Amino acid sequence: MSTASKGLQRVFSQYKILTLLFAIIVIWVFFNYLTDYLFLTPRNISNLFRQMAITGMLASGMVFIIIAGEIDLSVGSLLGLLGGIAAILDYTYHVPLTAIFAIVLLLGVAIGGWTGYWVAYQRVPSFIVSLSGFLAFRGILLGITKGTTVPVESQGLVWLGQGYLPVWLGNTIAIVALLFLAFQSYQARTSRLKYGLTVTPVWQDVAKLVLAAAIIAGFVHTLNSYEGAPGVPVPVLITLIILAVFTFVANRTVFGRRIYSIGSNLEATRLSGVNVKAIKLAVFALMGLMCALAGMTTTARLAAGGPSAGNLGELDAIASCFIGGASSRGGVGTIYGALIGALIMASLDNGMSMLGLDSFWQMIVKGTILLLAVWVDVISGAGNDR
Amino acid sequence: MSEYLLDMRGIVKDFSGVKALNGIDLKVKPGECVGLCGENGAGKSTLMKVLSAVYPHGTWEGQIFWEGTELKAQTIRETEEAGIVIIHQELMLVPQLSVAENIFMGNEIKLPGGIMNYGAMYQRAEELMKELKMPDVNVAKPVHNYGGGHQQLIEIAKALNKKAKLLILDEPTSSLTKSETEILLNIIRELKKKGVACVMISHKLDEIAAVCDTISVIRDGTHVGTRPMAEMDTNEIITMMVGREIKNLFPREEHPIGEVFFEAKNITCVDVTNAARKRVDNVSLKLRKGEILGISGLVGAGRTELAMAIFGCYPGEYQAELWLDGKQISVNSPRDAVTQGICLVPEDRKRHGIVPLQGVGANITMAVLNKFAKFGVIDASAEMHQIQQSIARMRVKTASPTLPIKGLSGGNQQKAVVSKMLLPNPKVLILDEPTRGVDVGAKYEIYKLMFELVKQGLSIIMISSELPEVLGISDRVLVIGEGQLRGDFVNDGLTQEQVMTAALGHSLQNAA
Numbered sequence A: 001m002s003t004a005s006k007g008l009q010r011v012f013s014q015y016k017i018l019t020l021l022f023a024i025i026v027i028w029v030f031f032n033y034l035t036d037y038l039f040l041t042p043r044n045i046s047n048l049f050r051q052m053a054i055t056g057m058l059a060s061g062m063v064f065i066i067i068a069g070e071i072d073l074s075v076g077s078l079l080g081l082l083g084g085i086a087a088i089l090d091y092t093y094h095v096p097l098t099a100i101f102a103i104v105l106l107l108g109v110a111i112g113g114w115t116g117y118w119v120a121y122q123r124v125p126s127f128i129v130s131l132s133g134f135l136a137f138r139g140i141l142l143g144i145t146k147g148t149t150v151p152v153e154s155q156g157l158v159w160l161g162q163g164y165l166p167v168w169l170g171n172t173i174a175i176v177a178l179l180f181l182a183f184q185s186y187q188a189r190t191s192r193l194k195y196g197l198t199v200t201p202v203w204q205d206v207a208k209l210v211l212a213a214a215i216i217a218g219f220v221h222t223l224n225s226y227e228g229a230p231g232v233p234v235p236v237l238i239t240l241i242i243l244a245v246f247t248f249v250a251n252r253t254v255f256g257r258r259i260y261s262i263g264s265n266l267e268a269t270r271l272s273g274v275n276v277k278a279i280k281l282a283v284f285a286l287m288g289l290m291c292a293l294a295g296m297t298t299t300a301r302l303a304a305g306g307p308s309a310g311n312l313g314e315l316d317a318i319a320s321c322f323i324g325g326a327s328s329r330g331g332v333g334t335i336y337g338a339l340i341g342a343l344i345m346a347s348l349d350n351g352m353s354m355l356g357l358d359s360f361w362q363m364i365v366k367g368t369i370l371l372l373a374v375w376v377d378v379i380s381g382a383g384n385d386r
Numbered sequence B: 001m002s003e004y005l006l007d008m009r010g011i012v013k014d015f016s017g018v019k020a021l022n023g024i025d026l027k028v029k030p031g032e033c034v035g036l037c038g039e040n041g042a043g044k045s046t047l048m049k050v051l052s053a054v055y056p057h058g059t060w061e062g063q064i065f066w067e068g069t070e071l072k073a074q075t076i077r078e079t080e081e082a083g084i085v086i087i088h089q090e091l092m093l094v095p096q097l098s099v100a101e102n103i104f105m106g107n108e109i110k111l112p113g114g115i116m117n118y119g120a121m122y123q124r125a126e127e128l129m130k131e132l133k134m135p136d137v138n139v140a141k142p143v144h145n146y147g148g149g150h151q152q153l154i155e156i157a158k159a160l161n162k163k164a165k166l167l168i169l170d171e172p173t174s175s176l177t178k179s180e181t182e183i184l185l186n187i188i189r190e191l192k193k194k195g196v197a198c199v200m201i202s203h204k205l206d207e208i209a210a211v212c213d214t215i216s217v218i219r220d221g222t223h224v225g226t227r228p229m230a231e232m233d234t235n236e237i238i239t240m241m242v243g244r245e246i247k248n249l250f251p252r253e254e255h256p257i258g259e260v261f262f263e264a265k266n267i268t269c270v271d272v273t274n275a276a277r278k279r280v281d282n283v284s285l286k287l288r289k290g291e292i293l294g295i296s297g298l299v300g301a302g303r304t305e306l307a308m309a310i311f312g313c314y315p316g317e318y319q320a321e322l323w324l325d326g327k328q329i330s331v332n333s334p335r336d337a338v339t340q341g342i343c344l345v346p347e348d349r350k351r352h353g354i355v356p357l358q359g360v361g362a363n364i365t366m367a368v369l370n371k372f373a374k375f376g377v378i379d380a381s382a383e384m385h386q387i388q389q390s391i392a393r394m395r396v397k398t399a400s401p402t403l404p405i406k407g408l409s410g411g412n413q414q415k416a417v418v419s420k421m422l423l424p425n426p427k428v429l430i431l432d433e434p435t436r437g438v439d440v441g442a443k444y445e446i447y448k449l450m451f452e453l454v455k456q457g458l459s460i461i462m463i464s465s466e467l468p469e470v471l472g473i474s475d476r477v478l479v480i481g482e483g484q485l486r487g488d489f490v491n492d493g494l495t496q497e498q499v500m501t502a503a504l505g506h507s508l509q510n511a512a
Helices: A003-014 A017-032 A042-067 A075-091 A097-120 A126-147 A154-162 A169-196 A202-224 A235-254 A254-266 A266-271 A274-302 A313-323 A335-354 A359-380 B045-053 B078-081 B099-104 B118-131 B148-161 B178-193 B205-211 B234-242 B303-311 B332-338 B349-351 B362-363 B366-373 B380-394 B410-422 B440-455 B467-473 B495-506
Strands: B006-015 B019-028 B034-036 B061-066 B085-089 B166-170 B197-201 B214-219 B224-226 B260-270 B276-290 B294-297 B318-324 B328-331 B342-345 B428-432 B457-465 B476-480 B484-490
Touching: A017 A335, A017 B318, A017 B380, A042 A075, A042 A202, A042 A235, A042 A274, A042 A313, A042 A335, A075 A097, A075 A126, A075 A274, A075 A313, A075 B328, A097 A126, A097 A154, A097 A274, A154 A274, A169 A202, A235 A254, A235 A274, A235 B019, A235 B224, A254 A266, A254 A274, A254 B380, A266 A274, A274 B061, A313 A335, A313 A359, A335 A359, B006 B045, B019 B034, B019 B045, B019 B197, B019 B362, B034 B045, B034 B205, B034 B234, B034 B495, B045 B085, B045 B166, B085 B148, B099 B118, B099 B148, B099 B178, B099 B440, B118 B148, B148 B178, B178 B197, B178 B205, B197 B205, B205 B234, B214 B234, B214 B294, B224 B234, B234 B495, B260 B303, B276 B476, B294 B303, B294 B467, B303 B318, B303 B332, B303 B342, B303 B428, B303 B457, B332 B342, B349 B410, B349 B467, B362 B366, B362 B380, B362 B410, B366 B410, B380 B410, B410 B428, B410 B440, B440 B457, B440 B467, B457 B467, B467 B495, B476 B495, B484 B495
Parallel strands: B019 B224, B034 B197, B034 B214, B085 B166, B166 B197, B294 B457, B294 B476, B342 B428, B428 B457
Antiparallel strands: B006 B019, B006 B061, B214 B224, B260 B276, B260 B318, B318 B328, B476 B484
């Protein structure tokens, strides 16, 4: 291998996000060309992000589970179950929207916690616990819906899945987000100065903010210029909020640090006096919360809860995490990586359907991409940690 | 043909410049049992790996003559075909397979088409069981039905089935009870009568004395001497094993020692796999303020298990009663221990000490991360401030605190792990083999730090296999042997011979 390509390999393995963005650009340009430039239109971009939102929500929870060195196969079934419960509460019992939210979210945390309890405290392998959930949750869903589709009446619930933010609100949120980023960067700077630590040059911080502003503005502007339905789709907004909150959790909180630590070396973490069981349980409970959000969004998007909702959703979520650079050995992974993974999967689905390819092709291609992505990860990390 | 079955001459094996073996000779006659003695790390296991071709011919210097001709084996299979069979300390049986299947593993008697000939294998296995005085073993039953002693004998049956002329037994009794040991020793005597030779590696000198005809002692990779057992006593063996001077590697500093403030009473740990065996058997210890208490003993004596029980992380069944500052404390997990002021730096740094993928800094603050957090959110600057202080204090050499710790040298990793366990401000710090795999310079710094800490009133329990280290650092030395407390010495003119004698289970008067 030449030195140049070795150097390139190092850059890509060091900045995994570059590899991922490069992959997205290649896929987008490729489909754009094949679809006579219909792929990269505001309309399709808006659709694409709406399509990835549900997998993105699941992937955000899943990536913590994978970082902690576990797996959860039950999330598709749990999504279906919780989405079904939301529909039943709305249609059969006419429960107010806020109460539906509260009940379903709490139920999600409780069921996720149940899985986590068996994994962490009863030491049943997560593969088995979640496989049991995969069957049982789907079974409960079939039981309570009696195998039929339950329609949704509440317009508020439907808005959660199908609505768009008004253009002015999207713009406002974008500006607020940017101001928040600037404030964060300022605060980190003063805090480091307070402890006498070195700070990065001001121009670097400013350059980062300008870049962030350009990305946010471009994103919001594109979604706003879709004439059929201008504005940021609500599920996309939820996914972006999750991205922000979870990235903060991963990088800045004790809980986040512990998740990585458990995945990298559980024993050493335990011997440092950390309650590793509680952390594990919490990670699964958080996954349950994500299933609740994804479940309600799915029900809202279809305006109905059905017995097959979320079927095999766990596989898309898991594949997104691995494509996004999470390590199958635990200890490594990022939220944005998982979301970009989800975006890659959604782009493949979307592009291939636009080309009119049969869905069996989509499955074959996605399967192959997953294998290749993990293979690239394995060879680029070879020798690093044996 | 020479009178020797095995004749190893001038064996030299070096690992990237460090000579693990430096000109070792070993001779074994047919039907002879040779005891191979030496301290931990003297090179016994390395020598046996050279013999059994775990290190193939050409990766070491010297010559091995087997039945008069030179042996140039490349694989373990070749040495086994020649008749050299090694039985490792950790048994190599598959618990779920039957006794017969284990005995014939890799040597199965097959019918045409690769079908197992169970009839023939069971018959032969039963013959072997009779030969080894275990006629009641059902060879069709899975191995896990039988205890440690039987399993050891099944390993021997496996070796005999390979027509072994020389059996190498590496610490064969380390996981056996007294009566099981007795059976094994009898079998070795029987085998000798049938002309099978043995090389027995053991720390238990009374066992060596019971069955061996000749003793070979190695120390730091060199051959110290080989003499008939009849001309030796165990004290002489001990002197030959440890007879080296302590170089001035230990920056010993005087420090005041206070009253007893920590006690661990009646610690007993039951072996995870063999419920009949106690890894630690009713050991109690007292610790004074500002004291360095050395715990010595041979590998497998139960020292680490003792530390784990105190720290609340012994994996099996155990009991321990802990008293701190006159009050009984309850420690059921490492978390409890750290909260109560007991910290442990574990022996196996890679498995239990470091979180390899995380930064040096994150490793250091792991035990006290909550101190830097408000509502679970870490104040990154406050944390970094502490990390820089710790790194400076311990002189951890790292390009950046955010660099994954796995990239650091062993010594620097160890300093980071020690830093981690100092941050909770413990009252009792347990260091299990604190200088294992650490270079001389870092060792010296770790010793310096230990004295600095005890001067500040901390108390240290140091477990170490290196006698010079134990004697060079400790104020008091406890000796553990086979799970029991064998000695409690004030380190004042204490000699390596005294400690080793106690570790091997001989009374003090003999050693004087």
